[in-house]
Structure formats: C-alpha cells, structure tokens
Amino acid sequence: EVQLVESGGRMEQPGRSLRLSCVGSGYSFDDFAMHWVRQFPGKGLEWVAGISWNSDKREYAESVKGRFTISRDNDKNSMSLQMDRLRPEDSALYYCVKDGPGGWFGGYFDRWGQGTLVTVSS
C-alpha cells in the first residue's frame, strides 16, 4: 500500500523559515516525481512545487518561486520543502503528493498524504 507521511508543519512568524518533510513507502519511490500541493483554509487547492524522479527538474508556482526550495533523497525515500521568508498567505495544509507515471512528470497526482498544517502569524 502506498503511504505518504508529512511532518514539520507548525506555527511560525512571518519572515522566518520552516522545513516540511515527507516519507514515502509501499512503492518504488525513485521512479516517480513528487510534489507539494496546499489547501488554504476553507478554500481550494494550489500546486506549490514539483521535483522529477532524479531531481534534475524542479518547478515552482510563481507565488513561492525564490522563497521555497524542493528537494528529495531517494536513498531515504524522502522529500522536503524548505520554506523561507514565510508570509501569512502561506498558511495552509500542505500535502505531499506522488506524481503519476510518464516522462519527467506524469501530469497528475495519484497518491496524497494526509497533510501537515502550516500557520504563519505573528
């Protein structure tokens, strides 16, 4: 069974940093791209960042480009999101998501973790 488990979410002040982590199991982790997707309180979904299976390609939403960094360690079946210069509008539930098969990115998200909550507030 595929499992994705996030950790690292907490309350942090604006301008500070936070690092989210995700560990995957139940599948061949290094065969698939991975992503972070967030859900704002009471609102919709927003893709945040994606990383290819071998880390050669990293893509970011405009809203986080230059502030967030996605990385992965295939030896540890893990992925991380380094979040710098946090803003209140980054407050959301952050999901670790597995990409579907195909090329650098399959284009869709076929498995989701349960999410980790980030709150940015002074």
Place this chain on the structure above:
Amino acid sequence: EVVLTQSPGTLSLSLGERATLSCRASQNVDTGYLAWYQKKPGQAPRLLIYGTSYRASAIPDRFSGSGSGTEFTLTISRLEPEDFAVYYCQQYGRSLWTFGQGTKVEI
C-alpha cells in the same frame, strides 16, 4: 498560466440523479493532462480521472470524464451517498499545474 473555471459552484441533487460538472480552461489543454479529484472534509483529495477519461484504480464506473480543447466534463451517472463532496479539475502544461476552484455536490 492556464486558468480553470468550474461550474456550477454548487450542484444540489438527490440520490440516484446524474451529476454533470464542467471545467473550462482559458487555453487549450492537452487531453493527456486533465484530471479530476474528489475531496471530502478531513480527507486528502482522491484521484478519480486522469488523461481526461481514464478512471483511476478502484474508481467506480459511474464516474466518467470527457472533453477536449478548453471544455471538459466529469459525469457521475447515479449519485450514491458517498459521492457528495467537492470536485476539482486540474491541468498540467508548460511546467505548471493548476486547479479549478471546485464544484460542491450536495444533497
């Protein structure tokens, strides 16, 4: 960036009825890169449809997807109690992934 607009915002239907959800894109979307998800409160989103019309693993056949270009549709042929949820369409293109704002299917 491709903007996805879903309609209606809320769909009020009864058990056994047919639900038709629309997703309109601001630019042409490759049919290989259009997906639909179901989201229930307190749960992670679940992939229903990928590649416009392919059902994901373990998804009942009452769910179907269709469309091309800028117009896509998710159809639930006969609503079951567990189908009342929020549904999102999503596209991938030019290294960006975007979601629609969601359609809530309620009783």
